[in-house]
Amino acid sequence: MNTSLLYGKKGLDIELPDRTKVIEPKHIPGLGEKEKEEAFQAMKKPTGQKPLKECVNANETVAIVISDSTRPTPNHKLIPWILEELNHVPNEQFVIINGTGSHRDNTYAELCEMLGKEVVDSVRVINNQAFDPSTQAYLGTSSTGAEIYLNKEYVEADRKIVTGFIEPHFFAGFSGGPKGIMPGIAGIDTIMHFHSAKMIAHPMSTWRILKDNPVQGEATEITCMAKPDFMLNVALNKEKEITAFFAGDVVEAHREGCKYVKEHAMAPCEERFDIVITSNSGYPLDQNLYQAVKGMSAAQKIVKEGGAILCAAECSDGLPDHGNYADILKECSTPQDLIDMINDPNYSKFDQWQVQKQAMIQVWSDVYVYSTLQAADLEAAMLSPIRNMEETIQNIIKEKGGQASIAIMPQGPLTIPYIENE
Template sequence: MKVTLSYGKQGLTVDVPDTAVVVEPRHLAGLPDEKAAVVNALRHPIGCPPLCEMVKPTDRVAIVISDITRPTPNHKLVPWLLEELSHVPLEQFVIINGTGTHRDQTRDEFIQMLGEWVVDNVRIINNNCHDKSTQAKVGSSRFGCDVYLNKEYVEADFRIVTGFIEPHFFAGFSGGPKGIMPGIAGIETILAFHNARMIGDPAATWGNMEGNPVQEMSREVNRMCKPDFMLNVTLNGNKQITGVFAGELFAAHAAGCEFVKEHVMIRCDHRFDVVITSNSGYPLDQNLYQAVKGMSAAHQIVRRGGTIICAAECSDGLPNHGNYAKILQMRKTPQEILEMINDPSFQMFDQWQVQKQAVIQTWADVYVYSELSDADIERAMLKPTRDIGQTLRELQAKYGDAMSVAVLPLGPLTIPYVAE
């Protein structure tokens, strides 16, 4: 049978065995009037007064957004926020792009993310985690580091964080506190947040918020300089808004996480020999670094010694910025990579993504279908495939005629699990 995977902007249709199990979230239609739903949420928020009543005309307002690797529809949310706060002059707003350790966005990318009117009329900055002069210390974390956040955010009179809630492979769920930590944090704080002990904790996994050290540190940092208001949404596979969660940070985020968990955490009866996954298409599959999330979703249901096939376009390369590719070249096998990262003396930003990838690779083989060259895929210790159907036929010789196959067309927008 044919299945279409979310891949780039166009999708990718693949032939899979008729016996394959397709694992998708329970489909939710997009809201019939997205703007009306968002405005209603701003005026009837969870756990706090209406937004317009909280912001004074004299306030300097910071709006934190997620960067271009996330599908948050800020080209809708930010203009609607500005309309709701029309009593505040535009020159008193600053939009802070929560890049974490990712690269800066260009003007053209900001236009894509926010619309040309916003780019032309509101000041926008990229968070620079490496430039301490742009950060302010707001406290010290019990997880062993000083906490630095973007100075313009800290010094604002009113702080708003936007975002998109989905299951996250080590924070439990995205959105909410993660918009601030690590979105607009300094590198010292981000490195502690993503250290090997935190990322390797069994509780740091998909859909889990309780006892999860990554989520606990994110919440702790947020309490040190808390956003005054959160606006998060949930999306379906077509990137349409399915739910709006606005108000007090922790209460509104908890409501959004429960909503997501109900629709995208899918139980499977057993593990599979082969799991085919995507990385949810553009913008999430822009590079191989991000595609580790799709691999991790498949890891939840592939058997030990099985195979994962990940389709991710990777229009932005490995990427060619950051340390992801560099760390992968520092040892010869995934097991050696894990041993290096778990050494307390080792610390490099981007190690967390390599750590997650290496854990997956010590469990199963991983093939990648993408626009990357075979050499680039092999440099990342992964196996290239140019024809997923052909690769499946070759794997059948390995696993036998009864080879079991699962397909995650939407990648990490669906989180399967096996009760074991």
Template sequence: MRAELLYGKSGLSIEVPDHAVIIEPAAQAGLADEKGAVTEALRRPEGLPPLRELVRPTDRIAIVISDITRPTPNEKLIPWILEELSFVPEAQFVIINGTGTHRDQTREEFVRMLGEDVVNRIRIINHHCHEKEELTHVGTSSFGCEVWLNKEYVEADFRIVTGFIEPHFFAGFSGGPKGIMPGIAGIETIMTFHNARMIGDPRSTWGNMVQNPLQEMTSEVNRMCPPHFMLNVTLNKEKAITAVFAGELFAAHAIGCAYVTEHTMVPVKERFDVVITSNSGYPLDQNLYQAVKGMSAAHKIVKQGGTIICAAECSDGIPSHGNYADILRMRPTPREILDMINDPKFRLFDQWQVQKQAVIQVWADIIVYSTLSEEDVRAAMMTPTDSVDAALQGLTAKYGQEMTVAVMPQGPLTIPFVQGEQA
């Protein structure tokens, strides 16, 4: 039978055995009136008065957005927020692109993310986690680091954070407080948030908010300098808005996480020999670094010694910025890389993504279908393929004609878990 994977901007059609199990959420329709739903949420938020009653005409307002690697529909959300706050002069707004540790966006990318009208009217800045002069110290974390946040955010009279909520491979869920921490934090703070002990904690996993150390740290940091208002949404596979969550940061985010749990966490009876996953298509599958999320979702249900086939376009390469590719070359095997990262003396930017990848590779083989060169894929200790169909057919020699196969067309937008195992 045919299966359609989210891949790049166009999708990918593959042939899978008739007995393959397709794992994805029940289809969700986009809201009939997205603007109406968002406006209603801004006017009737969770735990707060309406947004326009909270803001004064003299306020300097900072709006934090997620960067281009996230599909948050800010080309809709930001104009609707600005319309709701039209009594505030446009010169008093700043939009802060929450890059975390990622690269800057260009003007052309901001136009795609926000629309040309917003780019022409409102001041927009990229967050720079390494630039101390662009940061402000707001406290000391109980997790063992000083806390630095974007200076313009801290100094604003009114702070808004936007985002979208989906299961996250170590923070439990995205959105909410993660827009601030790590979105606009300093590198010292981010390195602690992503250290080997935090990432390696078994509670740091998909869909878990209970004693998850990453959620505990991001919550702690947010309380030091909280956003005054949160606007988050959920999306379907067409990237249409399915629900809106607005208001007080923690209350509104908790409601959103419960909604996502209900719609995306899918139980299965047992693990599979082979799991085929996407990385949710563009923009999440822009590079191999981000594609670890799709692999991690598949890891939840693949047998030990099994194989994950990941289809991620990787139009932005490995990527070229950061230390991800360099760390992968520091040791010859995933086990040795994992041991290196778990050494308390090891501390290097991007180690968290390599750590998650190495954990998966110690458990299962990974085959990658992408636009990357064979050399780049092999340097990451994965196997390249130019055909998902051929790769799957070739695995019958390893697992036999009765090999069990699962397909995750939406990648990490769906989080399967084995019944009886920790979800």
């Protein structure tokens, strides 16, 4: 059988044995020409909140938080629509804050791609500066003891808006909603606590779970300390087309969106597989190896212990070349050693959470990666590089006796696979 993985901007076609089980979300068509109409309807009739236009007076300052270039949120549509709905507010009273968290700044060219040149040239746009305390405001302490620092311009704005894309998330349950604020515009100390080894290792910090999920819980608690006045989130299909809008209260409307995504993304399986082939949902989600851990994590939910995960992620932005991710991977010689090191209370480095998740997957199964990265970079991360997908799959099948069970997740972590009896 021939199938295609979401990979980069063009996809990746591969030939697989006919017995391969294809696991993907139910397809929902995009809204097409109804997009704008539906967006304005959502802003006028939101969940748990007044209509957006009524939330903002003409003399007030407005901060709009967006997700960075590693997310496919269609802000080139959402932001112009929000500005149009708030056309009684002068452009100079807006600031758009790019929720980079601890990621690198996005460039002018990237911001133009994300927002449209007209918006970038007419409204002030800034990147969150997690490592610069002078750009952050202190809000107190969370119930788990985190010292809360959020972007000062956001905190001091008269009105606050957050946009986002709701998708399954490997330790927050779902993205979007509160996660646009926390960790999107948080300071590094707050981000570190949010991604602590204890939080990441918690059994409820996983796909599709919101209730009693400590990561989602802390994101929600911190967000509500400087709560947005309005949220506009979307759900997308595999073509990155908008299928639905969720607007209004950042908690209530987000939960509605999660329920919608969960209904379409859940994929039950009767048993685990020897081999699971996945992607990281294509560009922009597969820009680097750091992000590709999500695809590996989704596959781990249905692969046998000692099995093999094959992840196709283009990694056009490298490992990436910023942060501590690559350096932490080099500090130990085995995945278990990485886990033990990160679980040491005296160890603390930003990006350790992604290494921790990756190592937990690698302890469970072998992980192979097809990408544009150099083989040496993958081997340094204790991952097996793939030059040819079909050849690698056939070799693994032979190693496992010729009758290995195989599954493929063409859309990667846009799917939430699970084993029914587990």
